[in-house]
Amino acid sequence: MSTSDNKMADTAEKIFIGKGEQPAWLTLALANRHGLVTGATGTGKTVSLQVMAEGFARAGVPVFAADIKGDLSGISEVGEAKDFIVKRAGDMGLTFQGDQFSTIFWDVFGEQGHPVRATVSEMGPLLLSRMMDLNDVQEGVLNIAFRVADEQGLLLLDMKDLRAILSYIAEHAGELTTQYGNVSKQTVGTIQRQLLVLENQGGAKFFGEPALALKDFMRTDRDGRGMVNILVADRLMQSPQLYATFLLWMLSELFEQLPEAGDPPKPKLVFFFDEAHLLFNDAPKALMDKIEQVVRLIRSKGVGVYFVTQNPIDVPDKVLAQLGNRVQHALRAFTPRDQKAVAAAAQTFRPNPKLDTAQVIMELGKGEALVSFLEGNGVPAMVERVMVRPPTARIGPITPEERKAIMDASPVKGKYDTAIDSESAYEVLQKRVAGTAAGAAAGGGGILGQIGAIVGTIFGTNVPRGRLSTGQLIARNVTRSVTDKVVGGVVADLGKSVGGSVGGSVGRALVRGALGGLLRR
Secondary structure, eight states: OOOSSOTTSOOSSEEEEEESSSEEEEEGGGGGGOEEEEOOTTSSHHHHHHHHHHHHHHTTOOEEEEESSSGGGGGGSBOOOOHHHHHHHHHTTOOOOOOOOOEEEEETTSSSSEEOOBOHHHHHHHHHHHHHTOOHHHHHHHHHHHHHHHHTTOOOOSHHHHHHHHHHHHHTHHHHHHHHSOOOHHHHHHHHHHHHHHHHTTGGGTBSBSOOOGGGGSOBOTTSOBOEEEEEOTTGGGSHHHHHHHHHHHHHHHHHHSOOOOSOSSOSEEEEEESTHHHHTTOOHHHHHHHHHHHHHGGGGTEEEEEEESOGGGSOHHHHTTOOEEEEOOOOOOSHHHHHHHHHHHHTSOOOTTOOHHHHHHHOOTTEEEEEOBOTTSOBOOOEEEEEOOOSBOSSOOOHHHHHHHHHTOTTTTTSSSOBOOOOHHHHHHHHHHHHHHHHHHOHHHHHHHHHHHHHHTTTOOOOTTOOOHHHHHHHHHHHHSOHHHHHHHHHHHHHHHHHHTOHHHHHHHHHHHHHHHHTO
């Protein structure tokens, strides 16, 4: 849209969202106080999301958004001056002018965007447990696996590393139980099966290197506009827990990595979390505490988080209280439960004496919304009914050819497209096993020398009938700890040596003891 003569155009301090009796502005300095976009399917949530994303990008704020249906990809192409769009813009005092925004496409599966990867260590046991739907006991064992890997300097990068460390703790369950608590092979086996389920959902492609550098989300283009990062999530949504946990991991990483920013004049990044209810469904308390902490504190890092879902009651009260900027599209009340949901949604707004909020929520048309944004002193404005402005970029999906052209010109092209398999826990543990086997196979001479010394110490000793000497006991234990082939050689050599230097009775007793040990293995 033209910005020169339009009174309703965006400014350096605020974004124009829509107009009713009064214009609705989203203040950039308060945009990191988070927000909520709600409404039934087909009522215009995605368009509102696109309008907000365009406004942030124009202001130089990078944007991240998950694209569930592919509709948001149109933000990368110039919008068309269709009649209804031109009319709506004119009714708001705007002159429509098509625009487009610099876009980077990301895809966990690497098919419709650049691959997104994290290492197993970065994900951590809490989020991994959520991904695999583990219970408390299984999560505890997974924590032990991470602790053991950390203490032994084993890098956990991809799925085979995680499998290797789980196998390791299963093999050493007895000694680990005394140090860390109960570790059962059955529990490890259950976790391994859940890993297989995660792999079947495509999770294996998510873990590995090169891992995502979050600074690549926080770019501006050569015109100073914020880059729009779109996560292609249509296939990812087929595994809802993987989708929700992945986005929560991204938020957590932003929280951990970004420095304190206080209250900047505009956010460093705005993060749109579509289908947000998936994040909270059946989430254990530990995870809910983490979500609440991230949402409450990430504001000070200059990041604004906007949850997109059907109803405010999808979001827990403690999180909902942190969401100051609200856009509510229509809800339908066909059942008693729906009516309760409408009433609950109405109660989340600051009342306007001119509006029956609950009634209006059920009457809103497509493209209309109830809005309440934070005012200059950080207090929510009274709820207003507005018509949301039309986007300036394309509404709807782009073609595969257009997507390919954008990816070919991407600033991160080639950085993440090829996976790297570094030496990590899997390779280190494999080398340990190979080294142990090689040592056992090559250790026959050393064992013979030790047994020879033992035989020398028992020379001339009278052994009571029916009992084994100390030398015989040690010989038996040694034979049990080496391979059959090596022990066979030990026995043959021992028979000859003892028979010649000690005497037939003692030599035969040692040989019988060694052979007996072999037969009882």
